[in-house]
Amino acid sequence: MLMRLSGSVTVAALLTAILYYSLNLLIDTGGTPVFTEAPPRIIPTIHEYKEPEKPIHERPPVRPAKPVPPPIIDFTGPTIDRPGPPIDKPIDLPKGDDDGRPAWKERDRDAQPIFRQEPNFRNITQAEYITLQFDVRPDGSVDRNSIEILQATSSKLERPAAQAVRKWKYRSKLVNGEAVWQRGIRVAFKIAAPE
Numbered sequence: 001m002l003m004r005l006s007g008s009v010t011v012a013a014l015l016t017a018i019l020y021y022s023l024n025l026l027i028d029t030g031g032t033p034v035f036t037e038a039p040p041r042i043i044p045t046i047h048e049y050k051e052p053e054k055p056i057h058e059r060p061p062v063r064p065a066k067p068v069p070p071p072i073i074d075f076t077g078p079t080i081d082r083p084g085p086p087i088d089k090p091i092d093l094p095k096g097d098d099d100g101r102p103a104w105k106e107r108d109r110d111a112q113p114i115f116r117q118e119p120n121f122r123n124i125t126q127a128e129y130i131t132l133q134f135d136v137r138p139d140g141s142v143d144r145n146s147i148e149i150l151q152a153t154s155s156k157l158e159r160p161a162a163q164a165v166r167k168w169k170y171r172s173k174l175v176n177g178e179a180v181w182q183r184g185i186r187v188a189f190k191i192a193a194p195e
Contacts (some may be wrong), residue, residue, distance in 0.1 A: 005114035110168040111136040119164035119189060121157060127193040128153040130161050133186045138179035140170045150186070161189055 121128075130153070135146035147162050165187070172179035 039184075048052040069155065105186070107174070108176070109171075109174050111140070111173045111185065113168065114140065115167075115172055117164045117167045119157075119160040121160055121191055123156070124191050124194060127191065128157060129188060129190045130157040131186060131188040132165055133162055134165055135182055135183060136170045136182040138172050138181060140172045140179075142166055142168050143168075146183075157191075 008139040024157055025074050076176040114119065129151070131151040133146075133148045133150055135144055142165055144166055149162070152158055170182070174180070
């Protein structure tokens with residue numbers, strides 16, 4: 001092994017030396033510089049400009065379009081024979097419900113789903129199910145840290161279900177007209193066995 005290595009190194013060194021000297025002979029100029037700067041040559045040029053006899057691309061003059069009169073619409077609106085309310089009197093807003101809340105304020109409500117993406121369950125060979133619990137923030141997004149797996153027939157369902165629930169959006173829960181957290185929303189996915 002050592003003999004082969006030393007022999008190949010010797011042959012490589014010999015070939016390198018031969019190539020170096022042969023290229024040196026090709027490049028050798030005999031001591032004279034290869035590139036010399038010559039003074040720039042000035043070539044006198046005179047150009048006479050001639051007007052073309054006819055323009056190459058002549059466009060016809062643009063004529064303004066004749067204005068089109070607007071269509072005449074004969075419309076007579078409906079007439080009301082009843083007199084309207086007096087203008088000098090202020091308008092009374094509705095008083096509200098028995099609890100004192102004005103009628104135009106939204107009532108209390110639980111969080112309502114706006115957008116739900118279905119989980120992408122793969123390689124399901126039998127009927128399975130998974131139940132999750134999570135919280136909804138006041139802005140309507142699902143709190144990622146609150147997602148909890150309550151029941152699952154297989155651990156391979158947990159990740160796709162949690163990823164889908166993270167993307168869900170809700171109308172936030174309202175209490176006294178203000179958005180608050182909705183805690184403990186439960187959802188179950190039941191996957192039917194493929195046929």
